[in-house]
Amino acid sequence: MEDVEVTILEAHRFPAARQSFRLLQEAGLWLAGAAVVTAAIGILLARRKVRAAVLTCLGGALTCGALLIGIVIGRRATLDELPPDVSEASAAAVFDALASAPRTLAWAVLGGLLVLALVLAVLAGLRRTRPARR
Numbered sequence: 001m002e003d004v005e006v007t008i009l010e011a012h013r014f015p016a017a018r019q020s021f022r023l024l025q026e027a028g029l030w031l032a033g034a035a036v037v038t039a040a041i042g043i044l045l046a047r048r049k050v051r052a053a054v055l056t057c058l059g060g061a062l063t064c065g066a067l068l069i070g071i072v073i074g075r076r077a078t079l080d081e082l083p084p085d086v087s088e089a090s091a092a093a094v095f096d097a098l099a100s101a102p103r104t105l106a107w108a109v110l111g112g113l114l115v116l117a118l119v120l121a122v123l124a125g126l127r128r129t130r131p132a133r134r
Contacts, residue, residue, distance in 0.1 A: 050124040057117035064110035071099050071106075 039056045046052035075095050082091055 050120055050127075054117045054120045054124070057113040057120065061110050061113040061117070064106045064113070067106045068103065068110070071103055075099065 039060070043049055043052045043056060075092070078095055079088055079092055082088060
């Protein structure tokens with residue numbers, strides 16, 4: 001088996017890449033927090049809170065689905081644009097390693113939001129079918 005060397009980042013570009021990565025990490029946390037706060041405010045201000053919560057969960061799940069599709073499209077686009085001297089298998093392994101955590105998190109959040117939407121919808125339905133108190 002032959003050893004393959006893949007250059008991901010040249011040494012002179014490492015400090016700038018590190019700074020950009022940290023900025024993206026922090027921005028990602030703030031954006032996620034802002035999304036949760038905005039969703040919570042929207043639900044609290046809604047007249048039909050349960051319906052708003054169900055629709056917010058479904059919208060979040062749809063967004064996670066779009067992220068997963070984007071990862072697949074980004075992987076294919078990345079591998080299609082490789083220079084001829086770069087191993088596609090090596091580049092795919094690097095991409096998969098880097099995209100593993102976001103992909104797993106997106107699936108977990110998507111599943112959690114769908115379960116929460118289902119539970120809220122069922123509870124809302126049970127509340128409607130209960131006889132009115134006198």
